[in-house]
Amino acid sequence: MQEFRHAVVTGASGGIGEAFARELAARGCDLILVARGVDRLEALAEELQGRHGITADVLPADLGDPVQVEKVAARVTDAAGTLDLLVNSAGALGAIGPLFVQDAEAVRRNLALSTLPIVGLTQAALPGMIANGHGGVINVSSVMAFLPAPGGAVYSASKAFATSFSESVHGEVNWRGVHVTAVCPGSTGGTRLHRSAGHRESGRLGRLLDVGDVAREGLAAVTAGRPICVPGLDYRWRVAMSRLLPRGLVRARYYRRWGRRVPR
Known part of the structure; x- marks a missing residue:
């Protein structure tokens, strides 16, 4: 079983990123914690x-700013001799509603945050590993990588990209000897994803996953060399059905559920 001793975790000030940081620290892993919220990072x-007794x-x-992505990538490159795990967890849900009514600049920023750091930081980490x-x-x-999401088109598409x-x-x-894993959770408790987007936790796909369980399943998956991890048996079933059923039936279900969603 592969043990990780030095990790970079983005989005570490809350939610899934924080859960990864806590789980890794409990296993004796030294950390570099990345996020916008300085006070929360320092407290963690x-x-x-x-x-x-680790170093953090x-x-x-x-990471919505390309210049700052380059700054973090440089730190990742500098740590190449010891870094053996990168967790890209920074992201935002963005506004919920039809694309045609959303602010174009906000859409571009959320798309950049959800894609560019993943590519840039992964590329910086791999040579040393x-x-x-x-x-x-x-x-x-996210499990939304496998499903159509009217009202959340950019979010769903960015997760399909990841x-x-x-x-x-x-x-x-x-x-x-290097493994890359996409961890694709469904609705997860203990995150600020919906609140950061300015709306309540509504429109959940199913039961709330425990954020610590998501982190533990993700670490087990990357250790085992599995490129895709969908935490939770019920969410794995949903993904399997989305692949096995005719795509028209899958679309029809989620179009009925979310297709007429309008901004509040």
Whole structure:
């Protein structure tokens, strides 16, 4: 079983990113924590260092800004000798509603946040991992990568990108001892995803997953070399049905459910 000793976690100030940071720290992994919220990052770093005796460095960055993505990528490159895990968890749900009524600049920013850091940071991390002959990259995606999402078209499409990207890059590097995994959870409790988008937690796909369970399943998947991880048996069933059923039936179900959604 592969053990991770030095990891970079983006989106670490809350939700799934924070859960990965907590789980890794409990396993003795030193961390570089990346997010916009400096105060939350510093408080988390202090807590994890005191509780687990690990080193946790704070790297404030807004990954919606390409310049700051480059700053974090440079830090990842500098850590190439020791870094053996990258967790890309930064992201936002964005506004819910038809694309034609959404703010164009907000759409571009959310799309950039959901895609460019995954590519840039993965590309920065891989050379060192390949040189060392081991390592892993976890890209936090969503079960929505497999489903149509009227009212959330950009979010769903960006998660499909993250999943396809992870699966493809895994095929390039797994034979070198490096694994890339897309973790695709459904509705997850303990996150600020919906609140950050300015609306309540509505329109859930199913039961709320425990955020810690998502992190543990993701770490088990990347350790085992699985390129796609869908936490929760019920969500795995939904994904399987979306692949087995005629696509027209899948579309019809989710069009009925979300197709007439309008902004509040």
